[in-house]
Amino acid sequence: MTSASAARSSADAGTPSGLGAPSDDPGAPLTPASGFAWLQPFPDARFDADARTDLRLALVAAMQTLSARQRAALLLRDVLQCSAAEVATQLGTTIPAINSALQRARAALAETGDASEVTEPDDPKVRGVVDRYVRAFETANVPALVRLLIDDVVLEMPPVPVWYRGSRDYGRFIDRVFQIRGTGWAMTRLTANGQPALAAYAPQPGDGHRLHTLQVLTVTKGLVAHNVAFADPAVFEAFDLPLQISPDESARTR
Template identity: 60%
Template sequence: MSLPGEDDFDAAADSFRRELLVHCYRMLGSFDEAEDLVQETMLRAWRARERFDPARASLRTWLYRIATNACLTALEGRARRALPSQLYAASEDPETPLVPDLEVPWLQPLPARHLLGSSADPQERSAELNGVRLALVAALQVLPPRQRAVLVLRDVLQFSAVEVAHQLSSTVAGVNSALQRARATIAHLRPEPEMVVEPDDPTERSVVQRYVEAFEAADVAALVALLSADVELEMPPVPLWYRGRADYGRFMNRVFAMRGDGWRMVATSANGQPALAAYCPDGGDRLALHTLQVLTVTRYEVSRNVVFADPTMLEAFGLAPVLVR
């Protein structure tokens, strides 16, 4: 794409804002920081607009170079964002106090409105959704920042090795070496089970609907029946997680004992995955927003549930704070 003229620079650059946000999110593991970095990218691009040469690179490639390097600068000296299962051993005590650790930079989810919609090209949409699944984004944070950048630019965004070398002021040999190391690390981490269903798959919708029905009925037995044997339940910012149907069920018994029944679940989406906003009884006819549950569905089961409770993060999803029965 060539730049049509200085007066049109903002419009031309702004057309890439959404995908740059997704890129920065993959790099940082934080929706909040990704928004800030996109703003910084646009500012840097505006200041350097006279140096943009469409004969050397497309505007998209040039903007990705600015965004990636802004992310690398932001990541210098920072602790990586993570999920509880990456930092601690699984708990076997369903009565462990639920004390949040706000000192840990927890991984954040990505609201669906920033991803390609159902009207987009099916292959492009599938590639983008699969490239932001929570487990993959969490695994990316384990990589050194430059390896992370190379893997995302090459394998997710499909830039050529020559383009990535230019974006990172490196060499093709350096890019290929970093890519090989990054792929080996990701393969070892196995961020997703092989049988994760495709987004919007009828099987996924059926499992999620049955999960909603069981949860709203406070039917722990029915809920557990929908889980895989090695299901994982995580709850950032609480540094606590459980593995397996039995512990998941014991924890849910605790939740319903503490909060009562009469919950309502509102379907949404995060990271290309089904998500549920959970509203708990709050006295009278009110239901208060409690958490956002992001599900991973494999075959006919839920294999992971990452439950986010940070109020600031919940605001990013535009969820109503209160529902009336």
């Protein structure tokens, strides 16, 4: 999905947390929802540094505070630089309606923070958090993983509508993943949406690992506040991620 189509589709769905209350059942069925389109991660290589900062701020506001219409207007107008007329056409509405939605979205964005407060993925403190997260995940150390989360951390997994809030339920769900998929994972570091991201490879029978998810992390004040884990093959393709890695490649990720 292109960045423009992802933004347009956000008017129809966006993220699982916009659809209903969080689950407290770590064994809830992980059935993808049909009839929805979801916000997708963007490879940072497509944007310069200033655009990455704008994109990150926009997505933080989009995921946490905005209505679907405001979210789409903000991403299309301010991040992708579409004109008001183009946005109105793409969303099937009027220019005044777009301007109104954009004004409210910008106000919410202003409350999220300014560019000077946004840390880049290569910030040493952020890298340190991500490194500890990787070590905990690769060794299936759930208590260590939970210690790296804020109390009301959010875990989402589009296209699955189930989502979790809180470090306890996050840990219980990840423990279930390890029970089903096994231990000894491998993770590759990259960036998406101006944020740290991890390609998570699950162990497979025999040798090597198979791509499981792309996890996009929001790190605030030295802890993980949000994880959006994507299992969409189109996302894997957009990031040029290999579907399998050999034992030698797995060892190099550590």
